[in-house]
Every structure is written in structure tokens, then in C-alpha cells.
Amino acid sequence: MVIANWNSYPRIEANLWDFRAEAEALELLHKLDSCIPRGMGRSYGDCSLASHIISTPGFNRFISLDQEQGILECEAGTSLKDILRVILPLGWFLPVTPGTKYITLGGAIASDVHGKNHHIHGAFGSHVHSLRMLTPQGEVITCSREQNPEVFSAVCGGMGLVGLILSARIRLMPIHSVYIRQKTIPAGSLDQLMELFELNEDCTYSVAWMDCLSRGQNPGLFMLGEHCTAKEAPDRNLSPPERAGLSIPGHLPGWVLSRAALKAFNSLYYTRGRANAGYSFQDLESFFYPLDRVQHWNRLYGSKGFLQYQFVLPKEDSRPGLKRILDHINSFGLPPYLAVLKLLGSQKGLLSFPMRGYTLALDFPMKPGLTALLNTLDQLVHDLGGRVYLAKDARMNQNSFIRGYPENRRFLEIKHGLDPDNKMTSLQSKRLGLCAKAY
Ligand SMILES: Cc1cc2nc3c(=O)[nH]c(=O)nc-3n(C[C@H](O)[C@H](O)[C@H](O)COP(=O)(O)OP(=O)(O)OC[C@H]3O[C@@H](n4cnc5c(N)ncnc54)[C@H](O)[C@@H]3O)c2cc1C
Structure with a gap:
């Protein structure tokens, strides 16, 4: 099918693969030599475009909500719109939100999105308690600032290039009115x-x-x-x-x-x-x-x-x-x-x-x-x-890219460890040389 992200450029021919369970996601990763995750395609450009795209919005269940602590766990394809529909009536809000609610939890983490409060509250990743990721080699790992912290710092903002985020636990913010x-x-x-x-x-x-x-x-x-x-x-x-x-x-x-x-x-x-x-x-x-x-x-x-x-x-x-x-x-x-x-x-x-x-x-x-x-x-x-x-x-x-992102070599070292065959590859990552073999 022909596909493009929000700005309608580039427009490419690609195969879109949906999944609803972790086992299906694992099968897809085994089957495809190269692919990239895609949420709701609200990025502007080609970071979630490739010949084979793993589409996440069907993987969208709520896992748990700790109403005392304000900690929510969802599958990565859940949209911010659906999250807000559940949490607002309970008096919680997202601590960081971009200018649209039509994005997925996975997309928010992979781009480490920012809102109008970044100077005070940081980016979305700062409010991720922990996340589970399917590595390109088929292993499910948990990472956070305490557990696998290096991987965590590569996943938040890592544009889907180190693995498929399966789910995340995020800290919510209490509010008293809308x-x-x-x-x-x-x-x-x-x-x-x-x-x-x-x-x-x-x-x-x-x-x-x-x-x-x-x-x-x-x-x-x-x-x-x-x-x-x-x-x-x-x-x-x-x-x-x-x-x-x-x-x-x-x-x-x-x-x-x-x-x-x-x-x-x-x-x-x-x-x-x-x-x-x-x-x-x-x-x-x-x-x-x-x-x-x-x-x-x-x-x-x-x-x-x-x-x-x-x-x-x-x-x-x-x-x-x-x-x-x-x-x-x-x-x-x-x-x-x-x-x-x-x-x-x-x-x-x-x-x-x-x-x-x-x-x-x-x-x-x-x-x-x-x-x-x-x-x-x-x-x-x-x-x-x-x-x-x-x-x-x-x-x-x-x-x-290399001039703007001085930590790119460290990122590629981590990608090399998790994805030595460059399974996770987008049009953008090819253009920017973000590939493990180049490292
Ligand atoms: C109207 C509008 C306003 C916006 N405002 C802001 C703003 O204020 N601040 C801001 O930071 N951004 C903003 N954005 C950009 C948008 O928030 C990001 O591009 C976001 O990443 C889009 O999420 P998505 O679910 O649509 O993912 P996609 O656009 O499909 O993918 C984005 C990246 O996430 C990766 N990805 C998606 N899901 C997964 C997953 N499960 N595992 C691993 N990687 C994954 C993809 O591979 C890709 O690299 C805006 C966009 C629009 C259209």
C-alpha cells in the first residue's frame, strides 16, 4: 500500500504488518529481515517508514492503573486520546503532552516528545517509570533508569531503532479540573x-x-x-x-x-x-x-x-x-x-x-x-x-545529523549490541547512517 506520515512526504509503497499479541510481534520480527515500528504516523517525515512496517495501534490494551500512585501501564499502541479518555475522569493528566493526542504511547517514547512545559517537566521519557521492549533478536527486556539504564537512554528518543516497545508504565499528574x-x-x-x-x-x-x-x-x-x-x-x-x-x-x-x-x-x-x-x-x-x-x-x-x-x-x-x-x-x-x-x-x-x-x-x-x-x-x-x-x-x-547529535556513537554502540544485523531500519536511519554495521 502507499503510505506517508503526517506531512504527506515522502509517500512510499510499503507492507504494513499488524499484531495484537506479543507472540505475533515476535513472529513478525523473526519473519522480516528488516522493518520499523509505526504508531499513528504523526511524525513529519520518514522515521517510521520502510518497506516493511510493524504497525502498533492494534496493540492497545490497558494493563493496570494504580490510582493511589498515579501509575498507568498500557500496551505501546494505545493512543494518548484513549489514555486521556480513561484518566481524566479519575483526576489524572499526562505530565507531558505534544500538540496532538493522536499519537501512540510507543511513538511518544521513541521520539521522547516534549510539550509546552519542557523547561519545567522535561520530555515524555522523564515520566516513564519502566518499559518492556522486544529486541530485534527476539528477547523481551525491561528497562528503566535503574534496570538496563543504558538501553533505556537509547530507547527514549531512539526512533524505534533498538527494538519494538511493547508496553510502558508511566507516571501521571494529578489535576483538580480540566x-x-x-x-x-x-x-x-x-x-x-x-x-x-x-x-x-x-x-x-x-x-x-x-x-x-x-x-x-x-x-x-x-x-x-x-x-x-x-x-x-x-x-x-x-x-x-x-x-x-x-x-x-x-x-x-x-x-x-x-x-x-x-x-x-x-x-x-x-x-x-x-x-x-x-x-x-x-x-x-x-x-x-x-x-x-x-x-x-x-x-x-x-x-x-x-x-x-x-x-x-x-x-x-x-x-x-x-x-x-x-x-x-x-x-x-x-x-x-x-x-x-x-x-x-x-x-x-x-x-x-x-x-x-x-x-x-x-x-x-x-x-x-x-x-x-x-x-x-x-x-x-x-x-x-x-x-x-x-x-x-x-x-x-x-x-x-552527526554534528547535531554528539551522542550518536554511544547510541550506535548500544544498537550494535541489540541489533547487530540492523533489523530495525527506517528510511531515515539509512539516510542518516544510523546503522550498527557502520559503527
Ligand atoms: C499536530 C501535531 C503536533 C505535534 N506536536 C508535537 C509537540 O508539541 N512536541 C513533540 O515532541 N512532537 C510533536 N508532534 C510530533 C509527534 O508527537 C511525534 O512525531 C510522535 O512520535 C508521533 O507518534 P506516533 O505514534 O504517531 O508515531 P510515528 O509517527 O508512527 O513514529 C514515530 C517514531 O516512533 C517510533 N515508534 C512508534 N511506535 C514504536 C514502538 N512501539 N516501539 C518503538 N518505536 C516506535 C517509530 O519507529 C518512529 O521512529 C506533533 C505532531 C503533530 C501531527
């Missing part, structure tokens, strides 16, 4: 946005949307959030209100998302944000997953798809670095249609993306010249000591 007290602050420039991040570094959630279509100043909206106490929440309900969402029926023609249309949208979004500046109560869905309300919004970019370029720069160099990068993008005349800025803390996983600094995620429509632009951005990012997020990558080259 509301977030949000503060929205309009900012006229990148400098102002960064000052707001610095001033509010001890707030739990922070994120900024930036307008990159208006040349020069990059105005934006800075949003802060804290969980409401039961007393201040608008109601006592522990399930977020159901809302009817939109759905994009098919790939739309390119002009729908033209530069002019996006410019008008950005200006409207900013004006509305300014008008609604200040405090408001947002339910968890609206605060954490605004894009999930429009199903298949990726189709807005048309059948050619789009690329998301997400990078992080060390904090001390972030301000001049981000300016240099945005100037460079402007000089190319290929502005991103969406730009989201966050502050990250440090991270321990060998291939985990975060480092203490600022991360910018930019959505670019597929256009001639885009590859050339992104290749030069790689150079700039790495010269500034930063790196590009593997879960959002479809095109980086091996040199850029």
Missing part, C-alpha cells in the same frame, strides 16, 4: 516574545505563535498556562466538553493555502489575539490540542505535502541565532506558513532532541527551492550549536 488558566500577551517582535519567555520561566506552560509572513518584526502571541484549582475552574466536570470538529475532506488545491490567504489569516489571528489578550479559562482540549479540532488539516497543504523544520539552539546563542535564521529565510523568499516558539530544558536520552534553549517549528509548503533553503538552515543551526528534531525530519544529511 481547565487551564491562560494568559495571552501580544508581542510586537521576536525580541519582545523572548523577553516574555525569560520573564515567565517559572510558569508551567508557555508557547508563542509567531507571524513570519509579515516581513521584519515577527509579531506574535505569547501564551502562558497553569492548571486551575477546583475552586477557580468554571465547572467541576472532569471530562472536557465535547466539541464538533471540522474535517478537511480531501487534498485541497495549492491556491487555498496561498501566501495571500495565509497573510490575511495571520493578521486576523493576531488582531483577535490582541483583542482577547489577558486571562481566560481554556479547557484542556483547546489549550493543548487546538489543531486536533480540524481533522486532516494536513490536507490543506495539497497532495505534494509540506515539510516541518524544527530546530533548537542553545539558550545563550538563541536570540542572535534566531534572528540570523529568520533573516536568512526572508532573504530566500520562502516564508513558513506556521511558526511556533518554545523554551526547552536539558535532556538525557542519547538521541533526544531537546537541549536548554529555544526551539522553533516552521511549516513550509513544498515549493521549488525549499530543499536548498533547508540545507543552508542545517548549516546555520549546526554552526550555532543546535540540532534538528528527528521526528520532523525527511531530508537532513548524515553530516548534519
Whole structure:
């Protein structure tokens, strides 16, 4: 079948293998010479693409929930959406969540995903108590920070390249309402946005949307959030209100998302944000997953798809670095249609993306010249000591990867021990030279 991940690029012909029990997963690993696990395909690029794909969403049972300690154990194909459906009414939330709930537990661990609170609470892997993994050689091992810690640091952020995660025990976070007290602050420039991040570094959630279509100043909206106490929440309900969402029926023609249309949208979004500046109560869905309300919004970019370029720069160099990068993008005349800025803390996983600094995620429509632009951005990012997020990558080259991920050799040593024949191989891992034999 033809398959692609969220950004619809690359689109490849592949065999998809489902399983519902561990014994079936083991059979698949014996049968296939080479394969890669895939959750819900919400990554942007080719990290979960290969000729043979082990598809995990059918392996999705809840195993246990310790309601005293807030420890949940699930099979790796369980989606965050299903987890939230069970835990929210019991007064628990995910300590870390990305901007969509349509991902699997295994995908969250393998990409070591981050949320709007990374600078305070770290990445998803920091909240994994322990996990069980089927190694490429057919052994089931348990790992955690105490048990097989080296393997644990290779699995969290390891992009499925050291084995198939079967299940995980994760620590949940207690909440007293499904509301977030949000503060929205309009900012006229990148400098102002960064000052707001610095001033509010001890707030739990922070994120900024930036307008990159208006040349020069990059105005934006800075949003802060804290969980409401039961007393201040608008109601006592522990399930977020159901809302009817939109759905994009098919790939739309390119002009729908033209530069002019996006410019008008950005200006409207900013004006509305300014008008609604200040405090408001947002339910968890609206605060954490605004894009999930429009199903298949990726189709807005048309059948050619789009690329998301997400990078992080060390904090001390972030301000001049981000300016240099945005100037460079402007000089190319290929502005991103969406730009989201966050502050990250440090991270321990060998291939985990975060480092203490600022991360910018930019959505670019597929256009001639885009590859050339992104290749030069790689150079700039790495010269500034930063790196590009593997879960959002479809095109980086091996040199850029090696420069951005200094622990790659240690990762390959561990992969060599667990997967000497490179059974776990994706299109991305081939492109980046992430293979045990090369080590
Ligand atoms: C709208 C949107 C917003 C997003 N926001 C964020 C964000 O804020 N922060 C962030 O960090 N990410 C974000 N992402 C990216 C997304 O969270 C990650 O790409 C995540 O890994 C996707 O999980 P998945 O289950 O879809 O896995 P896939 O995309 O299918 O796979 C991702 C990686 O996980 C591996 N994998 C999957 N399951 C297993 C398993 N059982 N065992 C071993 N390896 C496995 C795959 O091999 C692959 O390398 C966003 C994506 C979208 C579409």
C-alpha cells in the first residue's frame, strides 16, 4: 500500500504488518529481515517508514492503573486520546503532552516528545517509570533508569531503532479540573516574545505563535498556562466538553493555502489575539490540542505535502541565532506558513532532541527551492550549536545529523549490541547512517 506520515512526504509503497499479541510481534520480527515500528504516523517525515512496517495501534490494551500512585501501564499502541479518555475522569493528566493526542504511547517514547512545559517537566521519557521492549533478536527486556539504564537512554528518543516497545508504565499528574488558566500577551517582535519567555520561566506552560509572513518584526502571541484549582475552574466536570470538529475532506488545491490567504489569516489571528489578550479559562482540549479540532488539516497543504523544520539552539546563542535564521529565510523568499516558539530544558536520552534553549517549528509548503533553503538552515543551526528534531525530519544529511547529535556513537554502540544485523531500519536511519554495521 502507499503510505506517508503526517506531512504527506515522502509517500512510499510499503507492507504494513499488524499484531495484537506479543507472540505475533515476535513472529513478525523473526519473519522480516528488516522493518520499523509505526504508531499513528504523526511524525513529519520518514522515521517510521520502510518497506516493511510493524504497525502498533492494534496493540492497545490497558494493563493496570494504580490510582493511589498515579501509575498507568498500557500496551505501546494505545493512543494518548484513549489514555486521556480513561484518566481524566479519575483526576489524572499526562505530565507531558505534544500538540496532538493522536499519537501512540510507543511513538511518544521513541521520539521522547516534549510539550509546552519542557523547561519545567522535561520530555515524555522523564515520566516513564519502566518499559518492556522486544529486541530485534527476539528477547523481551525491561528497562528503566535503574534496570538496563543504558538501553533505556537509547530507547527514549531512539526512533524505534533498538527494538519494538511493547508496553510502558508511566507516571501521571494529578489535576483538580480540566481547565487551564491562560494568559495571552501580544508581542510586537521576536525580541519582545523572548523577553516574555525569560520573564515567565517559572510558569508551567508557555508557547508563542509567531507571524513570519509579515516581513521584519515577527509579531506574535505569547501564551502562558497553569492548571486551575477546583475552586477557580468554571465547572467541576472532569471530562472536557465535547466539541464538533471540522474535517478537511480531501487534498485541497495549492491556491487555498496561498501566501495571500495565509497573510490575511495571520493578521486576523493576531488582531483577535490582541483583542482577547489577558486571562481566560481554556479547557484542556483547546489549550493543548487546538489543531486536533480540524481533522486532516494536513490536507490543506495539497497532495505534494509540506515539510516541518524544527530546530533548537542553545539558550545563550538563541536570540542572535534566531534572528540570523529568520533573516536568512526572508532573504530566500520562502516564508513558513506556521511558526511556533518554545523554551526547552536539558535532556538525557542519547538521541533526544531537546537541549536548554529555544526551539522553533516552521511549516513550509513544498515549493521549488525549499530543499536548498533547508540545507543552508542545517548549516546555520549546526554552526550555532543546535540540532534538528528527528521526528520532523525527511531530508537532513548524515553530516548534519552527526554534528547535531554528539551522542550518536554511544547510541550506535548500544544498537550494535541489540541489533547487530540492523533489523530495525527506517528510511531515515539509512539516510542518516544510523546503522550498527557502520559503527
Ligand atoms: C499536530 C501535531 C503536533 C505535534 N506536536 C508535537 C509537540 O508539541 N512536541 C513533540 O515532541 N512532537 C510533536 N508532534 C510530533 C509527534 O508527537 C511525534 O512525531 C510522535 O512520535 C508521533 O507518534 P506516533 O505514534 O504517531 O508515531 P510515528 O509517527 O508512527 O513514529 C514515530 C517514531 O516512533 C517510533 N515508534 C512508534 N511506535 C514504536 C514502538 N512501539 N516501539 C518503538 N518505536 C516506535 C517509530 O519507529 C518512529 O521512529 C506533533 C505532531 C503533530 C501531527
